[in-house]
Amino acid sequence: MLLAHAGQMEKLRFGVIGFGGMAEALAQRLQQFDDATVVAAADTNPDRKVAADALHATFYTDYEQMLRQEELDAVVIGTPCGLHLEPTLAAAQAGLHIFLEKPMEISVERCDRMNRAAQEAGVKLMVGQVLRLFPLFQKSLDILASGEIGKPRAIAATRFGYAPIFHSGWRVKKELAGGMLLETNVHELDYMRAVMGEPKQVYARTLNLLGKMEYEDVAYLVIEFQNGGIGDLEASLSAAVGEYRVHIICEGGAIAHGGFGGTLRWARFGEEPQVVTVEEAQQQYPDPYTRELRSFVDWVLHDQPPLFTGWDGRQAVAMCEAAYLSHERGVPVAVP
Ligand SMILES: NC(=O)c1ccc[n+]([C@@H]2O[C@H](COP(=O)([O-])OP(=O)(O)OC[C@H]3O[C@@H](n4cnc5c(N)ncnc54)[C@H](O)[C@@H]3O)[C@@H](O)[C@H]2O)c1
Numbered sequence: 001m002l003l004a005h006a007g008q009m010e011k012l013r014f015g016v017i018g019f020g021g022m023a024e025a026l027a028q029r030l031q032q033f034d035d036a037t038v039v040a041a042a043d044t045n046p047d048r049k050v051a052a053d054a055l056h057a058t059f060y061t062d063y064e065q066m067l068r069q070e071e072l073d074a075v076v077i078g079t080p081c082g083l084h085l086e087p088t089l090a091a092a093q094a095g096l097h098i099f100l101e102k103p104m105e106i107s108v109e110r111c112d113r114m115n116r117a118a119q120e121a122g123v124k125l126m127v128g129q130v131l132r133l134f135p136l137f138q139k140s141l142d143i144l145a146s147g148e149i150g151k152p153r154a155i156a157a158t159r160f161g162y163a164p165i166f167h168s169g170w171r172v173k174k175e176l177a178g179g180m181l182l183e184t185n186v187h188e189l190d191y192m193r194a195v196m197g198e199p200k201q202v203y204a205r206t207l208n209l210l211g212k213m214e215y216e217d218v219a220y221l222v223i224e225f226q227n228g229g230i231g232d233l234e235a236s237l238s239a240a241v242g243e244y245r246v247h248i249i250c251e252g253g254a255i256a257h258g259g260f261g262g263t264l265r266w267a268r269f270g271e272e273p274q275v276v277t278v279e280e281a282q283q284q285y286p287d288p289y290t291r292e293l294r295s296f297v298d299w300v301l302h303d304q305p306p307l308f309t310g311w312d313g314r315q316a317v318a319m320c321e322a323a324y325l326s327h328e329r330g331v332p333v334a335v336p
Pocket of ligand 1: 023
């Protein structure tokens with residue numbers, strides 16, 4: 001419906017559902033675009049009106065009222081993960097394109113309903129699997145795409161830290177946050193999939209060490225990919241000493257990087273590693289959140305191929321779901 005008159009459209013009009021910290025950061029970026037604007041925001045917490053006022057967006061405490069009253073083309077959904085389904089179905093029914101924060105939802109069944117609703121309504125749905133776009137991650141994907149070190153065969157990602165933000169509010173609850181793998185490591189799992197291709201099965205062991213959340217705070221996963229490659233994820237929100245690192249082993253060389261900081265080193269067998277600092281990579285790859293939103297707007301307005309879609313969001317959730325089932329059953333589980 002929208003694309004039919006996209007040629008005359010001056011700006012893509014966004015409404016935001018769940019106007020918390022992340023959605024506000026996204027809305028601030030959208031307000032900088034020439035071809036997009038945030039006209040309204042809805043949050044059940046009335047205190048969020050102040051933030052909406054700062055962006056000159058009309059504030060609602062009921063998103064359904066916003067969908068009825070505002071003339072919108074698209075929504076950004078930034079509610080807690082377990083509250084992504086209902087607003088997505090409502091937005092699709094209203095014929096609006098949908099940008100969803102990660103993780104897509106707390107189960108594959110719910111993700112499939114959302115993708116189906118978007119498809120049936122003929123609207124575009126993107127899940128912001130933004131980690132791939134962070135400078136050192138993007139650099140690694142570009143090195144792989146250049147073919148200089150051959151095909152990736154194994155990937156290991158470690159994300160250890162201590163995160164008291166998870167000890168209160170909605171992040172404590174399994175039905176809202178899904179779990180540590182969903183709320184946090186869905187990022188690393190999506191990146192591992194961007195490197196290795198579609199996953200086949202997962203073996204996982206998890207612990208709830210501190211008991212602060214209704215779910216795991218330590219998880220170790222071994223992933224088998226459809227191309228025969230292997231992946232290893234080690235994650236914790238209860239590690240008093242933190243560390244972030246990624247290692248990708250390829251047929252002709254390897255890449256190692258520090259994730260959000262430090263350096264990326266890469267080499268072919270027998271050669272000295274080339275080193276890229278995060279500062280250098282930032283010059284090449286600007287703000288990842290702006291890039292994902294730019295891709296969404298260009299997809300909606302100009303049908304340009306998106307950086308990622310609802311399928312990517314669904315597959316990352318599917319890897320988490322397989323991991324949780326594997327932990328329960330004590331055996332590897334096929335990715336649904
Ligand atoms: N991509 C990233 O780097 C990144 C970073 C942080 C958070 N996130 C994701 O963003 C989402 C939100 O996280 P956050 O940190 O912004 O949390 P937040 O608590 O700051 O925001 C969530 C907001 O949703 C509102 N809300 C809850 N139920 C609602 C409802 N039914 N209708 C309307 N509003 C409702 C809350 O009042 C709150 O303002 C999560 O899915 C999280 O995983 C992504």
